[in-house]
Amino acid sequence: MNIHIKTIYKKELLEIKQDKPLIASLLALPLILGVIFPTIFLSLGYDKSFLLSTEKISPMIKHFSSIIPNDINGHTEILYIILMYIFLPLFLIIPISISNVISSSSFVGEKENKTIEGLLNTPITNKELVFGKILSSVIPSILITWISMFIYGILIDVFGFNIFNKIIFPNFEWIFMALILAPMITILSIQLVICISSRVKTSKSAQSVAIVFIFPIVAFVISQASGLLIFGIWMEILLSFIILIINIIIFYSITTKIDREKLILNL
Amino acid sequence: MIVNFENVSKKIGSNYILENINFDIKKGHVFALLGPNGAGKTTTLRLITGLLSATNGEVKVFGKKISSNKNNKIRQNIGIQNDCSLYEKLTVNQNLKFWGKLYGIDSNKIKDKINELTNIFKMNNKLNSKVSTLSKGMKQKVLIMRAIMHEPRLLILDEPTSGLDPQMIEDVISYLDVLVKKFNTSILMATHQLQGLEDFVDDIAIINSGKLMLNGNAKKLINNRWKNYVYEIDSDHNDIALNICLKYGNSYIKNGKLLTECIKRNEISNISKALFDYGLNIYGIVEHKHTIKDMYFETIKGEMNEYSYKNYI
Numbered sequence: 001m002n003i004h005i006k007t008i009y010k011k012e013l014l015e016i017k018q019d020k021p022l023i024a025s026l027l028a029l030p031l032i033l034g035v036i037f038p039t040i041f042l043s044l045g046y047d048k049s050f051l052l053s054t055e056k057i058s059p060m061i062k063h064f065s066s067i068i069p070n071d072i073n074g075h076t077e078i079l080y081i082i083l084m085y086i087f088l089p090l091f092l093i094i095p096i097s098i099s100n101v102i103s104s105s106s107f108v109g110e111k112e113n114k115t116i117e118g119l120l121n122t123p124i125t126n127k128e129l130v131f132g133k134i135l136s137s138v139i140p141s142i143l144i145t146w147i148s149m150f151i152y153g154i155l156i157d158v159f160g161f162n163i164f165n166k167i168i169f170p171n172f173e174w175i176f177m178a179l180i181l182a183p184m185i186t187i188l189s190i191q192l193v194i195c196i197s198s199r200v201k202t203s204k205s206a207q208s209v210a211i212v213f214i215f216p217i218v219a220f221v222i223s224q225a226s227g228l229l230i231f232g233i234w235m236e237i238l239l240s241f242i243i244l245i246i247n248i249i250i251f252y253s254i255t256t257k258i259d260r261e262k263l264i265l266n267l
Numbered sequence: 268m269i270v271n272f273e274n275v276s277k278k279i280g281s282n283y284i285l286e287n288i289n290f291d292i293k294k295g296h297v298f299a300l301l302g303p304n305g306a307g308k309t310t311t312l313r314l315i316t317g318l319l320s321a322t323n324g325e326v327k328v329f330g331k332k333i334s335s336n337k338n339n340k341i342r343q344n345i346g347i348q349n350d351c352s353l354y355e356k357l358t359v360n361q362n363l364k365f366w367g368k369l370y371g372i373d374s375n376k377i378k379d380k381i382n383e384l385t386n387i388f389k390m391n392n393k394l395n396s397k398v399s400t401l402s403k404g405m406k407q408k409v410l411i412m413r414a415i416m417h418e419p420r421l422l423i424l425d426e427p428t429s430g431l432d433p434q435m436i437e438d439v440i441s442y443l444d445v446l447v448k449k450f451n452t453s454i455l456m457a458t459h460q461l462q463g464l465e466d467f468v469d470d471i472a473i474i475n476s477g478k479l480m481l482n483g484n485a486k487k488l489i490n491n492r493w494k495n496y497v498y499e500i501d502s503d504h505n506d507i508a509l510n511i512c513l514k515y516g517n518s519y520i521k522n523g524k525l526l527t528e529c530i531k532r533n534e535i536s537n538i539s540k541a542l543f544d545y546g547l548n549i550y551g552i553v554e555h556k557h558t559i560k561d562m563y564f565e566t567i568k569g570e571m572n573e574y575s576y577k578n579y580i
Contacts, residue, residue, distance in 0.1 A: 003371060007365060007369055010365075011365045018357065113354075114350075115353070117349070118353075118413075119369075120318055121318065123371070125339055260318050261318065261319050264313065264318050
């Protein structure tokens with residue numbers, strides 16, 4: 001890795017490490033999605049009356065009938081759908097929200113703290129600067145997402161074994177999401193923050209603009225639950241491909257169009 | 268030539284911040300850029316580092332034309348201390364290491380350089396302190412250390428002595444002197460600290476409202492402006508003394524002090540004899556050396572401009 005990129009990346013991580021309140025706020029969502037929610041749903045799975053009552057939501061099960069494994073029996077199907085499909089797009093919110101906070105505080109934060117001019121005076125190129133900032137936001141976001149997914153998976157497989165009579169986590173959709181889709185969508189979210197960073201003065205404004213990214217994810221969850229759109233493997237592949245193309249275009253556009261003069265004069 | 272400004276103008280929005288600026292900074296010279304607040308000093312510095320691009324004219328650094336976004340090799344050889352902040356959450360050591368790495372210095376050399384600089388700047392005991400805990404003066408020291416740690420060919424200092432105590436100012440100036448004499452570093456210094464500047468500075472430029480008022484070698488400018496010997500006379504009756512002095516040449520009271528100008532150095536003997544003969548008590552006669560500070564105030568007051576200055580040389 002280029003020394004400038006590595007230096008930027010290391011400095012950013014060091015700054016995150018020093019900021020304990022930031023770390024605490026970053027870990028809240030993974031804790032909720034990775035530990036609290038599955039614990040609640042799994043404990044409901046041990047409640048026979050709950051499982052029997054879920055059979056009434058049969059239209060939802062119908063939409064997933066083609067992708068639910070045959071050995072998942074009738075009254076656990078709905079729990080399987082919730083844990084393996086409804087939660088799937090929800091986990092995309094973790095890297096997006098974490099990277100959103102890190103990238104806005106790292107890029108717009110340089111403007112806010114008046115450190116950007118010093119940085120732009122160094123021999124670093126625009127590409128190195130943007131790439132270093134992206135990396136320093138992507139890596140912790142993805143790592144935290146993977147860890148929360150890992151804990152989520154352990155909880156499901158250990159406590160869900162008695163419910164489903166088999167290990168159900170991970171399936172191909174989760175693996176693809178963790179390795180390909182989540183990094184892609186995280187990079188896109190970070191690049192959006194970088195795009196707007198020259199127009200906003202505070203990291204909070206950058207965050208509020210970039211948070212719109214969460215809305216499509218919520219829309220996915222709703223459409224998935226209503227059966228309008230199933231977030232299956234083909235959907236993931238298609239989405240990843242589209243986002244990859246958008247990411248390349250945005251990266252090229254950001255690095256060639258960063259105007260140091262505009263950045264400085266807008267301070 | 269390290270820096271060359273040729274008819275440089277800079278327009279921001281609808282206002283010209285700089286107009287038709289010309290000056291050069293020579294290798295191994297200390298150049299002071301002087302001017303009141305809002306004169307265009309920071310814009311000038313930003314044009315040199317390529318953060319801003321000239322609207323008209325040409326800026327050359329190390330003989331190469333500078334443009335806004337592609338000056339990474341040029342920046343490698345420039346060190347800048349300005350009012351940019353340090354990374355407050357990081358320690359002094361972490362800040363300096365980060366900077367050293369950005370300039371491509373290897374880890375061992377960074378360590379040695381940090382040791383050397385913290386010794387000079389008396390910051391050894393603050394090396395592992397977070398920048399947010401430091402005083403303004405200490406932060407200023409770290410900013411200077413950060414600017415010089417990669418041994419730049421051109422060092423740009425914006426108000427380097429601001430916030431420093433008198434002893435530290437002495438130490439910083441002596442160290443900068445070593446950089447110039449030993450390593451032939453060129454220094455561009457924007458400052459409001461005019462006292463004693465002539466001991467350290469080779470060339471000056473005074474800008475006001477974006478216009479270059481004066482530029483050249485500081486000693487030559489002063490000698491050309493004040494060709495006569497000026498003496499400050501302290502007597503028991505300065506009003507009577509003034510009338511006697513006027514018989515010999517231009518004399519006046521400035522800030523309560525009697526000043527008399529002599530074309531030749533020995534004229535002061537005749538004047539002092541006349542004062543004694545009149546029966547005045549003379550407490551002191553001191554040659555008044557003109558300084559950059561005098562030059563600055565003369566220029567800013569509008570008593571001189573770039574064009575009238577040409578008549579002096």
